[in-house]
Amino acid sequence: MKRRILISSLEPGCQEFFLDCNCSLERVEFTPLEDRIKNEEPTLLNGILKIKASMDKNDFEKYISSLISLKKHGDTMFLTTRNAMYKSIIELKFIKLITESFGVSGYRVIVQP
Template sequence: MSNFTSIPFTPLRERIAIDQPELLVGLDQVRERIGEADFDKYINSLISLKKSGDLLLLITGKTMYYSIIEQKFIPVLKACFNVSKVRVVSQG
């Protein structure tokens, strides 16, 4: 018998809408620029997205997604969130 409860994953956009609605404009711009499929796979699946001044911090649960975000989406993220630095961290 387990003491753990499984909680379904909530997509990033839904969590941002509740916790950090000021980031929705940037998030929606990213979705428009990279397309719905890539947005859902690589961005909406993030564990966390935080903006602090000129830095955007993304935390992903998959190392492979870390690499793809680093290679393909950094310029878009910088433009959409108006930052000069994006840091991606993988917990996977």
């Protein structure tokens, strides 16, 4: 099915436009973060391996491997989790390890249920 998506911004001077796309939904099995990073963002793999080596295996699987997304933009890490409680635990217990492992000074943990 051919669809058009409206792209707009609240920033002054930005024009709205339509983007044509072929939209389809596909269900895919959730894969652990480490596997996705190897394929999608290999530059982040060293940081993930440092975190894995420094954390308890169960904590790594529960809080890091289950992340929806992990992105580095400049000097900031963006982590997306499904669970607000996990967000709190990551910020309280693991954020220092995460920022040091990726050599960044900033972070943002986002909850996406």
